[in-house]
Amino acid sequence: MPFNVTPGEESEAIGQEAVNTVLDSLDALVYVSDMQTHELIFLNAYGRQHWGVPNKRKCWEVLQQGQTGPCSFCTNNRLLNADGTAASVHIWEFRNTVTQRWYQCRDQAIRWPDGRMVRIEIATDISELKDAQAELKAAKRLAEELAHQDELTGLCNRRAFIAAGQRAIDQAQRLGHSLALIVFDADHFKSINDRHGHAAGDLVLQQLARVASDQVRAGDILARIGGEEFALLLPGADASAACQMAERLRQAIEQLSTEYLGVSIGVTCSFGVTVSDNGRTSLEQLMSQADRAAYQAKGLRRNCVELLSPPAC
Numbered sequence: 001m002p003f004n005v006t007p008g009e010e011s012e013a014i015g016q017e018a019v020n021t022v023l024d025s026l027d028a029l030v031y032v033s034d035m036q037t038h039e040l041i042f043l044n045a046y047g048r049q050h051w052g053v054p055n056k057r058k059c060w061e062v063l064q065q066g067q068t069g070p071c072s073f074c075t076n077n078r079l080l081n082a083d084g085t086a087a088s089v090h091i092w093e094f095r096n097t098v099t100q101r102w103y104q105c106r107d108q109a110i111r112w113p114d115g116r117m118v119r120i121e122i123a124t125d126i127s128e129l130k131d132a133q134a135e136l137k138a139a140k141r142l143a144e145e146l147a148h149q150d151e152l153t154g155l156c157n158r159r160a161f162i163a164a165g166q167r168a169i170d171q172a173q174r175l176g177h178s179l180a181l182i183v184f185d186a187d188h189f190k191s192i193n194d195r196h197g198h199a200a201g202d203l204v205l206q207q208l209a210r211v212a213s214d215q216v217r218a219g220d221i222l223a224r225i226g227g228e229e230f231a232l233l234l235p236g237a238d239a240s241a242a243c244q245m246a247e248r249l250r251q252a253i254e255q256l257s258t259e260y261l262g263v264s265i266g267v268t269c270s271f272g273v274t275v276s277d278n279g280r281t282s283l284e285q286l287m288s289q290a291d292r293a294a295y296q297a298k299g300l301r302r303n304c305v306e307l308l309s310p311p312a313c
């Protein structure tokens with residue numbers, strides 16, 4: 001023991017060293033800054049390793065990038081009560097502008113040994129957790145999309161069509177608007193598969209979906225509701241507008257030629273159209289009536305449009 005150090009002072013020095021050892025061995029940022037001047041008065045080894053030595057600089061100069069003054073997100077005002085006493089701990093998440101990593105920060109106002117109020121922050125790197133959360137969110141979004149999307153064509157699937165159709169019917173009913181449904185079914189599709197193979201059939205269905213998508217307006221609901229069966233719901237359309245749309249689709253599909261292994265494959269569709277003048281017909285009734293109309297079109301000559309009014313309700 002040096003002559004000029006009393007036993008009390010020696011144990012205090014050892015205590016300080018022990019505290020520093022603990023703080024420097026933490027796998028977390030610990031810093032203390034003056035709440036008035038923002039001077040960074042303590043930074044543990046983790047902090048020095050990632051942000052450098054404070055050298056009497058302010059917290060915003062050391063710990064953030066591009067700051068010319070205190071940070072807009074500084075938490076100091078949350079840490080003190082109106083009477084200047086320490087409020088409760090504030091926990092928040094932040095992506096640091098220097099390391100670009102995410103931290104969970106635990107901020108608290110404490111009284112420093114010299115009497116001034118300081119902020120102590122303990123921040124742990126939660127970047128992996130954030131990445132995992134983002135991946136989970138993306139996977140959930142994809143799963144939700146896939147649950148509503150037809151895998152082959154990217155159109156809405158039957159489930160999504162029914163949900164969207166029900167919403168459209170509710171709205172038409174509320175507003176007393178008309179609403180039309182077109183159901184169309186590829187003609188002699190089995191023979192396309194038989195002649196050219198299932199993969200060629202898949203390609204034809206994809207092209208057919210693309211051509212139909214090109215024709216529809218925003219707000220219309222196009223879906224693949226079965227193997228080679230599609231549906232198009234037209235909110236606000238009357239019988240004449242729906243038949244015109246069906247005819248336009250029929251012609252566009254008739255002109256479609258799918259190239260597969262050097263062979264051009266043509267396809268046509270039979271169209272069934274039905275309309276609810278006031279939105280009071282149920283989706284089920286509309287679908288069954290449009291199916292019936294499409295069936296009639298098949299029975300006639302295929303590659304044509306048939307209109308059937310729904311039963312009066």
Ligand SMILES: Nc1nc2c(ncn2[C@@H]2O[C@H](COP(=O)(O)OP(=O)(O)OP(=O)(O)O)[C@@H](O)[C@H]2O)c(=O)[nH]1
Pocket residue numbers: 152185186187188189190191193197198199200201202205226227228298302
């Ligand atoms: N390639 C392919 N074929 C499919 C798919 N879904 C259904 N099909 C085929 O579509 C064909 C439908 O046959 P049918 O119901 O007899 O109807 P069609 O041959 O189109 O005859 P019509 O409807 O009477 O004009 C079947 O051969 C199914 O295997 C699919 O996702 N891909």
